[in-house]
Each structure stands twice: as structure tokens, then as C-alpha cells.
Amino acid sequence: MLTTLLALAATLASPSAVPAPGDDPADVLREADRAFFRATRERGLEGWLAAFADDAIVFPPSGPLAVGATEVRRHYAGLGGFPPKGFLWEPLEAGLSAAGDFGWTLGHAGNDASGTTAWNEGRYLTVWRKAPDGGWTVVSDCGGDPRFAARLGGLGGAPATMGRESEHTFTSAAGDLVAVLGSWWASDEEGAETGGKYLSVWRKTAEGGFELAAENGFAQAQR
Numbered sequence: 001m002l003t004t005l006l007a008l009a010a011t012l013a014s015p016s017a018v019p020a021p022g023d024d025p026a027d028v029l030r031e032a033d034r035a036f037f038r039a040t041r042e043r044g045l046e047g048w049l050a051a052f053a054d055d056a057i058v059f060p061p062s063g064p065l066a067v068g069a070t071e072v073r074r075h076y077a078g079l080g081g082f083p084p085k086g087f088l089w090e091p092l093e094a095g096l097s098a099a100g101d102f103g104w105t106l107g108h109a110g111n112d113a114s115g116t117t118a119w120n121e122g123r124y125l126t127v128w129r130k131a132p133d134g135g136w137t138v139v140s141d142c143g144g145d146p147r148f149a150a151r152l153g154g155l156g157g158a159p160a161t162m163g164r165e166s167e168h169t170f171t172s173a174a175g176d177l178v179a180v181l182g183s184w185w186a187s188d189e190e191g192a193e194t195g196g197k198y199l200s201v202w203r204k205t206a207e208g209g210f211e212l213a214a215e216n217g218f219a220q221a222q223r
Helices: 002-007 027-043 045-049 068-075
Strands: 050-057 088-098 103-112 124-130 138-144 161-170 175-186 192-205 210-220
Touching: 027 045, 027 088, 027 103, 027 124, 027 138, 045 068, 050 068, 068 138, 088 210, 103 175, 124 192, 124 210, 138 175, 138 192, 138 210, 175 210
Parallel strands: 050 138
Antiparallel strands: 088 103, 103 124, 124 138, 161 175, 175 192, 192 210
């Protein structure tokens, strides 16, 4: 129950070529993610922001979601010194819609400024949409707390109430892959509360239902 509720974190290359037989079709998104990294390494903040779609949504550490290009830029520019020197990431998993127009990458981030790569404990989840020119743009990106869906910090007892609210969705053209962005919360019997944000990706099954394909999230001091 806890996992279901809480888990429910430039110039891009245009990896639109048909993959060779035996390759994972989602490799196009792994390559797009790596191109995103290269652009950020080369151009810093502007390389990072160039990857995002005009309607992209991201996750500030507190308060509401940042919606649209202006708010996305304001959020990252306001972090001060983003991206940090040596910032890097690498996709570990990826998924693609049946039509190849929408998908996600899940990976780890770290820093190599010291000369040795140190990977963070958490994971990031990035949602991608194919652009009219055949390249890929980011519609959402969420860095996650490794304790997400495993710990409810801030509660003095077992959770008495739990919930979540969907605030935005992005969907593949055929509706077979859906990204859901929103808030989660929980409270104990004494009234103490905790909550935060989540990003989940759901895939339509052969039976017509949906199953969770990827997830990320974190706690916030202020919802």
C-alpha cells in the first residue's frame, strides 16, 4: 500500500534511426539522454535548458511544480551555479511507447570534478517526447530521494491517512504510455503530516489496464 501510494527524480542528437536487429528500441532514448549530458557538459545551464520542451514541467525542492519554459528557466537559474562543476549522469533503464513517440529514461547522477566519478545514491527519471523534427525533448525530469516509498520521515507513528493528487499528465499519441506528475501526503493519528512530489510512468497492458513502468519522487517540507 505504501509503495503504491507514494511511488505512484543545447542541441540534442536526433537518434531517430531505425535500430539494428536485436537492439532495444528504447536505446534511442538512452542516446538522447547521453546527448543531453554532452550538451550540458559543453554549454552549462543553456545546454541543459535547450533540452526542455516549451510545456515542460519540473520539480523544485519545495512549493509547486514549475510549469512551462519560463518557470523551468527561473527554477534552474535560481538554484545558483547550476549545473555544478563535474555534474554528470548516465541512463540505466529506458522505455518507449509502441509508436516510438514517447518514453522515459531512469538513471543515476554523480560528479567527476575530483577526477574520480562519485555516483549519488538516488535515481533520476526523465520523460521524453519526440519532436516534429525527429529529435527528442524533455517534458519532465525528477531527481529522487533513495528513501522515497520506503520511509515516511516526519511522522511520529504509523500513517493513518495517505493520498496523492495528480496535477499534470503527458501522454503518448496512442495513449499507451502516460506520465503522471503530482503530490503525495500522509498523516499519523496525532495529526503530524508529511508529503512531497512524485513522477510516475504507466504503460497500457494487453488486457487494457495500466501497469507502473517507472517511478520517482521525494519528500518536501512544503507541498
